[in-house]
Amino acid sequence: MSTSTHLSVGGKELVHAAISGQRTDRAPWVPFVGCHAGALMGVGADEYLKSADLMHRGVNLAIDRYQADGIPVAFDLQIEAEALGCELRWSTDTPPAVVDHPLAQDTPLDQLKIPGPDEGRIPIVLDATRRLRADHPDTALYGLVTGPFTLALHLQGTDIFMRMFDDPESVQRLLKFCSDVAIAMSRYYIEAGCDVIAIVDPMTSQIGPDQFKQFVTPYAKPVFESIRTSGGLSSFFVCGHAQQNVEAMCQCGPDNVCVDENIPLDFVRDTCRDNQASFGGNLQLTTVLLLGSPEDAEKNAVECLKVGDNTGFVLAPGCDLPYATPPENLEAVGQLVRDTYRQEAVMAMSESADVQDIPDMSGYGQGDHVIVDIITLDSESCAPCQYMVEAVEKIAPDFDGIVRWREHKIKTPEAIRFMTSLSVKNIPTICIDGDIAFVSRIPPKDELSAAIQKRINQKARLRIRRRQCEIHVLGQNDGDTIAMKDAVDQAVLETGADVSVHLVTDPLEFIRFGVEPDETPALVTTGHQVVSTERVPDSMAIKQWVQSLQ
Amino acid sequence: MKKIPVYLITGCLGAGKTTLLNHWLAGPELKSKRIALLINEFGELGVDGQLLPDDAGTVFELNRGSLFCACIRSDFEATMHAIADQVRPDLVITEATGMAQTSDLFSFIETPATRERFEIACNVCVIDALNFTKVLPTLKAVASQAMWADGLVINKSDGLNTDQVGKLTSLLKDLNPRAKQIRFGSKHFGWPFVESLHHVACTDAPLQAPPAEVVACTISGHDFDRAAFQTGVEQIRGRLLRMKGIVNFGDGPRLVESVFDSVTERPYTAKNPRYGLTVIGWKITADEIRSALHPAVTPPVVTIGLQ
Numbered sequence: 082m083s084t085s086t087h088l089s090v091g092g093k094e095l096v097h098a099a100i101s102g103q104r105t106d107r108a109p110w111v112p113f114v115g116c117h118a119g120a121l122m123g124v125g126a127d128e129y130l131k132s133a134d135l136m137h138r139g140v141n142l143a144i145d146r147y148q149a150d151g152i153p154v155a156f157d158l159q160i161e162a163e164a165l166g167c168e169l170r171w172s173t174d175t176p177p178a179v180v181d182h183p184l185a186q187d188t189p190l191d192q193l194k195i196p197g198p199d200e201g202r203i204p205i206v207l208d209a210t211r212r213l214r215a216d217h218p219d220t221a222l223y224g225l226v227t228g229p230f231t232l233a234l235h236l237q238g239t240d241i242f243m244r245m246f247d248d249p250e251s252v253q254r255l256l257k258f259c260s261d262v263a264i265a266m267s268r269y270y271i272e273a274g275c276d277v278i279a280i281v282d283p284m285t286s287q288i289g290p291d292q293f294k295q296f297v298t299p300y301a302k303p304v305f306e307s308i309r310t311s312g313g314l315s316s317f318f319v320c321g322h323a324q325q326n327v328e329a330m331c332q333c334g335p336d337n338v339c340v341d342e343n344i345p346l347d348f349v350r351d352t353c354r355d356n357q358a359s360f361g362g363n364l365q366l367t368t369v370l371l372l373g374s375p376e377d378a379e380k381n382a383v384e385c386l387k388v389g390d391n392t393g394f395v396l397a398p399g400c401d402l403p404y405a406t407p408p409e410n411l412e413a414v415g416q417l418v419r420d421t422y423r424q425e426a427v428m429a430m431s432e433s434a435d436v437q438d439i440p441d442m443s444g445y446g447q448g449d450h451v452i453v454d455i456i457t458l459d460s461e462s463c464a465p466c467q468y469m470v471e472a473v474e475k476i477a478p479d480f481d482g483i484v485r486w487r488e489h490k491i492k493t494p495e496a497i498r499f500m501t502s503l504s505v506k507n508i509p510t511i512c513i514d515g516d517i518a519f520v521s522r523i524p525p526k527d528e529l530s531a532a533i534q535k536r537i538n539q540k541a542r543l544r545i546r547r548r549q550c551e552i553h554v555l556g557q558n559d560g561d562t563i564a565m566k567d568a569v570d571q572a573v574l575e576t577g578a579d580v581s582v583h584l585v586t587d588p589l590e591f592i593r594f595g596v597e598p599d600e601t602p603a604l605v606t607t608g609h610q611v612v613s614t615e616r617v618p619d620s621m622a623i624k625q626w627v628q629s630l631q
Numbered sequence: 632m633k634k635i636p637v638y639l640i641t642g643c644l645g646a647g648k649t650t651l652l653n654h655w656l657a658g659p660e661l662k663s664k665r666i667a668l669l670i671n672e673f674g675e676l677g678v679d680g681q682l683l684p685d686d687a688g689t690v691f692e693l694n695r696g697s698l699f700c701a702c703i704r705s706d707f708e709a710t711m712h713a714i715a716d717q718v719r720p721d722l723v724i725t726e727a728t729g730m731a732q733t734s735d736l737f738s739f740i741e742t743p744a745t746r747e748r749f750e751i752a753c754n755v756c757v758i759d760a761l762n763f764t765k766v767l768p769t770l771k772a773v774a775s776q777a778m779w780a781d782g783l784v785i786n787k788s789d790g791l792n793t794d795q796v797g798k799l800t801s802l803l804k805d806l807n808p809r810a811k812q813i814r815f816g817s818k819h820f821g822w823p824f825v826e827s828l829h830h831v832a833c834t835d836a837p838l839q840a841p842p843a844e845v846v847a848c849t850i851s852g853h854d855f856d857r858a859a860f861q862t863g864v865e866q867i868r869g870r871l872l873r874m875k876g877i878v879n880f881g882d883g884p885r886l887v888e889s890v891f892d893s894v895t896e897r898p899y900t901a902k903n904p905r906y907g908l909t910v911i912g913w914k915i916t917a918d919e920i921r922s923a924l925h926p927a928v929t930p931p932v933v934t935i936g937l938q
Contacts, residue, residue, distance in 0.1 A: 175706060238644070239643070239644040239645075239729055239730070240644075240645075242643075242765075242766045242769050242770045243762055243765055243766060245766075245769050246765040246766070246769070246847075246873065246875060246909060246911070247765065247875065249909065250905050284730075287730055287770055287771060287772060288769055288770065288771070289768075289769070289771065289839075289840035289841050290840065291768075291847065292768075292769050292847075322732065322771070322837045322838070322839060324839050325839040325840045343837075366704070366705070367704040367705045367708070368742075371705050372705075403705045405705075
């Protein structure tokens with residue numbers, strides 16, 4: 082049973098409300114899918130980022146698969162640089178890299194003109210935007226624009242850092258130009274149908290707040306003002322170690338600030354709220370989304386959601402998703418944001434202190450009873466858990482005391498340890514004698530009965546197989562002992578019984594059977610029952626004992 | 632299993648990282664070694680391929696330009712694993728982008744999967760003697776790279792006089808007391824220097840801002856009194872790293888520059904000069920710099936005409 086509400090409508094409204102700082106029913110989910118959409122189609126990044134058709138198809142796929150409330154049309158911070166004459170080096174699994182810098186090669190700034198909507202790959206992303214807008218009126222579309230500082234670095238190279246000291250005026254002229262390019266790009270995207278313009282300026286993480294106020298703020302501010310005037314919403318993205326600049330970023334006037342895993346999300350939340358901005362982030366790109374499991378992604382998402390508290394918060398990865406991100410990790414996040422119950426379960430699991438000393442449960446469930454364990458969040462507060470417990474509770478009496486059941490509420494370290502030791506990953510789950518039987522769904526009565534009955538039958542078979550029918554003949558290897566051993570062998574032959582016969586002649590072993598050496602020859606049957614001592618019984622008596630073992 | 636040693640070269644773009652790398656490769660010590668180079672830097676690849684024996688060296692490039700942040704971590708890890716699987720080198724030399732904070736590079740190599748196969752042998756930072764103090768207050772990575780180096784190779788010191796070189800080496804000593812320093816081009820500045828270093832792992836969090844001891848401030852003004860200006864410079868002697876700007880001492884616009892305490896000036900002939908000074912100080916506050924130099928600023932005389 083799932084408690085998800087798969088509403089594809091409303092994502093856009095949700096993103097609008099969250100970016101505007103409002104409280105929302107749930108946090109919107111905006112996977113920053115860039116060239117990763119190429120991977121969904123088996124197409125390299127170098128092909129994907131050059132084709133409006135592929136972008137249109139790839140983003141469509143990502144919206145559906147990841148249940149995205151919002152999504153960028155493209156994630157490529159080299160589009161403007163390329164249109165301005167930077168040479169790119171293409172790669173199959175990352176966005177392209179800028180490999181030369183026109184201004185460092187004596188092209189004067191005056192020669193650079195703000196790119197028009199038909200230059201370089203700009204028309205490709207605008208075409209993809211228009212098509213996606215038509216397909217998805219209810220999904221928020223993000224237009225990603227290279228921030229002024231990062232674009233200046235593309236055009237000038239790292240020489241810009243020397244120039245900040247040597248010739249600050251020329252750097253400021255360049256930044257003013259880059260700011261105008263960002264304003265133009267924002268306008269193109271808004272006209273093509275984007276709801277949110279994200280100014281992505283990762284290189285600002287390289288500098289401290291003093292330089293930020295001098296070389297970023299004056300050039301970022303007009304971009305956000307222009308976006309607001311054009312009727313769009315804005316986000317200021319940065320990745321890297323930029324904690325020192327978050328406040329200055331807010332003061333540039335964006336509606337929203339988005340960061341990556343290098344900045345604690347609660348710090349961003351508090352700083353943004355103090356400065357009337359919403360915030361977003363900051364799922365871990367590599368360790369969780371690329372290299373982790375869906376469970377890791379859920380856990381990380383829940384941590385972010387908890388900080389976001391559905392108030393002015395957008396759940397998003399910290400940056401452009403790696404090309405080879407496993408889709409199931411992102412699908413898990415898409416489902417989780419809509420499933421408050423699943424969030425609670427994941428939260429409870431993640432809050433359970435780190436699980437140490439996992440008991441070895443390999444021998445669990447070998448007793449006479451069949452044990453049914455129900456791993457729940459808490460049947461008193463969560464409906465699916467309650468139904469699952471009720472299903473087991475109802476059916477247990479039908480088995481006349483053979484079935485014992487227990488609920489384990491994963492709010493205690495003990496229950497978490499128990500759950501971990503049985504390898505349970507989802508809540509609620511029913512285990513029968515330690516084996517996972519039903520995961521996250523309430524089994525119909527007949528199915529549950531059948532599963533328990535199957536285990537009862539299995540145990541019965543095991544018991545029969547395990548019954549050890551044995552007769553031990555204890556003696557000193559003398560004539561009496563040999564005679565008794567022969568008589569027992571004969572009785573086994575005549576009755577056809579499945580009994581194994583053992584001769585024990587070591588006096589030290591006799592004591593194990595509770596027999597003293599002077600009491601031999603003795604006969605001991607299964608369960609160490611001493612049936613005869615100090616004599617050889619007649620063959621009829623032996624025959625009866627053998628038969629009674631069956 | 633023996634771990635593959637990784638040698639890191641850090642330093643600002645243009646500091647001479649590739650020149651140093653080529654010098655290492657040309658030396659006799661690495662001639663018989665199987666080497667993998669991992670390059671992540673702007674622009675053209677400057678490694679001299681001729682120096683790598685045909686079958687004994689491989690160059691890997693990270694295709695992210697300058698964006699050495701969380702985005703590149705996955706590429707870096709994948710490349711390291713490709714190196715371990717395909718090349719099985721005797722050693723890896725990584726030339727990092729000038730934007731990389733050393734702690735980040737370490738954290739890339741210190742991931743559980745990578746740590747099993749590689750270990751950082753040492754970390755050498757190339758210092759651009761001419762530009763180091765210019766970018767120190769701006770670029771966090773420059774400070775981080777110097778502070779976490781096991782060895783510092785000082786390049787371009789020919790452009791400084793003996794006194795200035797002395798001041799630079801003591802500044803570097805202040806930033807990183809344990810690092811061995813050597814002049815680029817001096818005897819044994821190649822692989823023997825690398826082998827003499829003692830590696831210390833970087834355990835601190837990345838820098839949030841340039842070091843607090845470095846301060847940059849602007850002195851706004853057009854006309855300056857030369858004697859008062861010289862007095863002011865004298866007051867901050869020993870704590871002045873760099874100064875540059877255009878002022879008028881009464882004889883037209885002059886371009887004033889300093890490298891540490893050596894101040895030079897010359898006429899400024901370009902049109903529309905932008906007056907004012909940028910001053911970078913060390914272990915001094917912006918207020919102390921201002922109170923030393925503000926008395927030299929001559930406020931423009933405002934004449935109010937009589938009605």
